[in-house]
Amino acid sequence: MIGCVRLILCCAMVRRASRGTNVTISDVATDAGVSPTTVSRVLNGGYPVAKPTRLQVEKVVRELGYIRNAHAQALRGTSTGVVGVIIHDVADPYFSEIVAGIQEVAAAHQRLVVLCNSLRDPASELRYVQMLRGQRVDAIILTGGAIEDAAYLRAIRQDASALKQQGARMVICGRYSSVTTPTVVPDNRRGGELLTKHLIEKGHRRIVEVMGPPNFSTTEERSTGHRDALAEAGVERDPLLAIHGRFTRESGYEATRAMLASGATFTAVYAANDLMAVGALAALREAGLRVPEDVSLVGFDDIPTVRDMMPRLTTIRVPMREMGRRSMEIAIGAGDRQPRVVVLPVELVERESVARPTLRSRRSG
Amino acid sequence: MIGCVRLILCCAMVRRASRGTNVTISDVATDAGVSPTTVSRVLNGGYPVAKPTRLQVEKVVRELGYIRNAHAQALRGTSTGVVGVIIHDVADPYFSEIVAGIQEVAAAHQRLVVLCNSLRDPASELRYVQMLRGQRVDAIILTGGAIEDAAYLRAIRQDASALKQQGARMVICGRYSSVTTPTVVPDNRRGGELLTKHLIEKGHRRIVEVMGPPNFSTTEERSTGHRDALAEAGVERDPLLAIHGRFTRESGYEATRAMLASGATFTAVYAANDLMAVGALAALREAGLRVPEDVSLVGFDDIPTVRDMMPRLTTIRVPMREMGRRSMEIAIGAGDRQPRVVVLPVELVERESVARPTLRSRRSG
DNA sequence: GCCTGCCCTGAAATCGTTCTCAGCCCGAGG
């Protein structure tokens, strides 16, 4: 009897191997001497199966190393258990922190995450949404600053409604949006305001603003906060002190060099994210300027590495991990009911990159 | 005529919407007045379809916003176009750089990437492999130091052969392995040797070694290189100067504090990765020690942020992005034929965290 | 006029699950 079972087992394995394919539920059924239906019931539970039958099936499953085909399952209608995440760039610590938060929740709920890097290209983002819809993901989390472009927004809105129609969700993380879908955002405007107020309180009046790329909602919000604070303090904003970067270290470096080369007068630099602040620091150093003695510098995000810079960077703490967690919870419908728009508070982290302006730091134009 | 088509279109859309499901190939076929077979042929190309028919089908596809169901496709047998990637932690720059390289190649070849964080837990890693096999991914890329545990290795080996049997691949990235499957690794041993030689040349003899966690291949290799260099120079290795970390900033900080507290004498710290070096730097500073004046420090990996530390860290450049790219190319069978084991060269990057030891730095035990 | 071959199109099987119906067997109650 035992020999017989072994023989059958062996047969199934050889057959499988030669076909170069997988063990299926029918193979298990055959070897266990039951129908596929019964195997399915054992696997899924919640249905009466006689104990000996169940044990036999479980044994065969183990022996054959059977693994359910997720595609067949998905096709039949049950959810796929997969969530798509579209970010700008994994190599950017801001996004990798968000993804880490997403993964935490995914792991806790046995979900799989498909990660896509759009590299800030709207066309690429749209393509990924299509691919993810093809994968019938349970949800798509769209992360990062939205492009404020009519055609793009129309396309996204359409995708969001298509997604909803097929029983999936779309969650927007890290940016406001005109799409009426759940959204998790940090209070970017407030952050810009806090930072600028801080600089003004320290006595700075001429502040270089290294902004994000044009047409991004994040750029817009962080800049608005800055202007609000300036306006409130009655400091006139010099448009010549504002320059666009691309949220990368390199672009922060270049923007600062350009500003230096322009001969503009300033005592502080407000970079719209930490990465650009790091680039700015490099450029300032290269120009022989000390931070904060000659020029003060602030960043935005509080990515893990900025506390190891020298001087340690004063910045805005954005709860990136929490943003990821909350987005994922909404995406898979875990946790409590949330309002459609979740605004996460930000916080000023004072470190050592800001000082009162000195005479020496006033470079003449 | 046009009105008629519109009407049919409209019907299909309403029907779909009410069912809360997706547009299928049959819907397209019905609306275009052809069979599903023809639609499939238009979609896939490479088969003669009369031009008017083709145009009509393409029009309906656009109008209904039809997107192929990847699961049905996968089930039918063509590959899934999905690759699974298992890493330790996305929030660790070492891994996010590797993933960035993987994504570059994935994007170029229209592949999707399922990312899994094992958080260095072998059981979790094994679970992910199972899930990915259930997804019938085309390949699995296993990244990060392998756990040197018999049961774990047996399981992985088994998975690798099961994968091969089902026509998928397993690629190992960043670690040697006893599994005979394609592998991409940096020359870790050489890196440890280069770094240690450099320290010895500068006159250091008592070097603290902050190692990785026990039983990891990467830990082993980087330590071996260190010992080889010590042995070659005839410097005796003091086991009291070696301490395990966990490849995290925090653990580097703790290990260094512990070493400091032990009262051991040393003039340099060799951290087995940059993250731990950053932690070590914080601990040294806290103890009032200057780097490199009092204690020299080296790291390993050359993650993007270490060139912005102060002092800029001397380290080993590991081509993380390239490792990711190569792994992915092998995973999807792109690019030229590669040898089974690809060893990528590493390079010493001399910056400012190493100096000759001074009398003052010799702390008495 | 008929046959051959070339385009083009469609019916139906298939992939691996799940789920809806049935149906079997056996014991208990009338």
Add this chain to the structure above:
DNA sequence: CCTCGGGCTGAGAACGATTTCAGGGCAGGC
């Protein structure tokens, strides 16, 4: 003895694509 119900099991129809096999129609050559 018959019926009924409960516990367990199986047959077969989806799900949505691809692919094989089998035509239908038409032009051209005899």
